[in-house]
Amino acid sequence: MVQDAIDRDAKATARLFVMKCGGSTLAALPDSFFEELRDLQADGIQPVIVHGGGPAISENLTKLGIESSFVNGLRVTTEEVLDVVEMTLAGSINKAIVRRIQGSGGLALGLSGVDGNLITVRPVDNSAEVGLVGEVTGVKAEIVTGILALGYIPVIAPIGVDAGSQRYNINADTAAGAVASHIDSPQMIVVTDVPGIMRTIDGEKVVLPSVTVQEIEALIASGEIYGGMIPKVRAAIDCIQGNVSEVVIVDGKEPHVLGRVLQGEDIGTRIVR
Numbered sequence: 713m714v715q716d717a718i719d720r721d722a723k724a725t726a727r728l729f730v731m732k733c734g735g736s737t738l739a740a741l742p743d744s745f746f747e748e749l750r751d752l753q754a755d756g757i758q759p760v761i762v763h764g765g766g767p768a769i770s771e772n773l774t775k776l777g778i779e780s781s782f783v784n785g786l787r788v789t790t791e792e793v794l795d796v797v798e799m800t801l802a803g804s805i806n807k808a809i810v811r812r813i814q815g816s817g818g819l820a821l822g823l824s825g826v827d828g829n830l831i832t833v834r835p836v837d838n839s840a841e842v843g844l845v846g847e848v849t850g851v852k853a854e855i856v857t858g859i860l861a862l863g864y865i866p867v868i869a870p871i872g873v874d875a876g877s878q879r880y881n882i883n884a885d886t887a888a889g890a891v892a893s894h895i896d897s898p899q900m901i902v903v904t905d906v907p908g909i910m911r912t913i914d915g916e917k918v919v920l921p922s923v924t925v926q927e928i929e930a931l932i933a934s935g936e937i938y939g940g941m942i943p944k945v946r947a948a949i950d951c952i953q954g955n956v957s958e959v960v961i962v963d964g965k966e967p968h969v970l971g972r973v974l975q976g977e978d979i980g981t982r983i984v985r
């Protein structure tokens with residue numbers, strides 16, 4: 713009987729997954745991606761979305777004539793930059809994702825980490841260099857599970873608040889990893905614009921089917937993992953030290969990509985302990 717209860721619990725948590733959608737790929741995601749999300753939701757699976765939008769933020773900053781730069785993959789964020797980050801992430805991008813899910817017949821509810829103090833942060837260690845960028849200190853899991861219990865897919869924009877209600881910009885990969893850890897999601901799926909972590913072997917580019925934490929450190933040290941892939945693998949390493957057992961990096965344009973990952977098919981790169 714005890715075993716039955718354990719099996720039931722395992723089944724219940726296995727239905728939950730966090731998905732990070734990168735700004736590099738959002739506009740290119742086909743309708744079939746959102747239709748699959750709708751079907752998964754109808755089957756009782758509980759996706760939680762954390763999204764990025766870096767390219768759209770940069771575009772809006774340029775339009776407004778506001779200069780911005782990156783230090784180690786983090787956007788140097790002033791209050792002026794944060795106005796644009798918030799209007800882009802919590803505004804147009806968040807609502808575009810919600811509309812696409814609803815347009816396919818699914819149910820979604822958008823919010824940012826500010827709403828209900830969902831994501832609390834403190835300034836990152838190098839805040840003297842990057843400004844108002846936050847490191848996650850807490851996630852109110854009950855808000856996420858409450859939205860899921862209402863039958864909606866939570867769609868979360870990566871902006872956090874501190875105890876004094878100051879808002880902060882958070883890298884979307886980092887925010888997704890923190891959400892996955894705090895809600896005890898067994899899996900995090902990172903949807904991006906490449907088919908996984910790639911490496912050149914004998915002059916040919918190949919996708920690594922699976923990598924360990926140690927292999928990742930070596931690939932960063934050799935320069936084979938660089939740029940936007942670094943925060944993804946760092947977030948993956950952080951969350952697989954906890955209750956998340958695997959992180960899968962995939963290309964959102966692959967047909968039926970979510971179902972294939974959930975069924976354990978060899979697709980993309982699996983990051984395991």
Ligand SMILES: Nc1ncnc2c1ncn2[C@@H]1O[C@H](COP(=O)(O)OP(=O)(O)O)[C@@H](O)[C@H]1O
Pocket residue numbers: 733734735736737764766903904905906908909910911936937938939940941942
């Ligand atoms: N080893 C690697 N394999 C695949 N992509 C890599 C690798 N190292 C760096 N990248 C880069 O990481 C990018 C994905 O990161 P990014 O552009 O930030 O995506 P997103 O917007 O989805 O967060 C790829 O387009 C590629 O240019």
Ligand SMILES: CC(=O)N[C@@H](CCC(=O)OP(=O)(O)O)C(=O)O
Pocket residue numbers: 733734735736763764765766767769785786787797845870881882883884885940
């Ligand atoms: C602190 C920091 O750099 N925040 C990111 C948040 C968006 C993001 O991470 O979007 P992608 O996933 O599309 O890169 C930024 O301002 O661009």
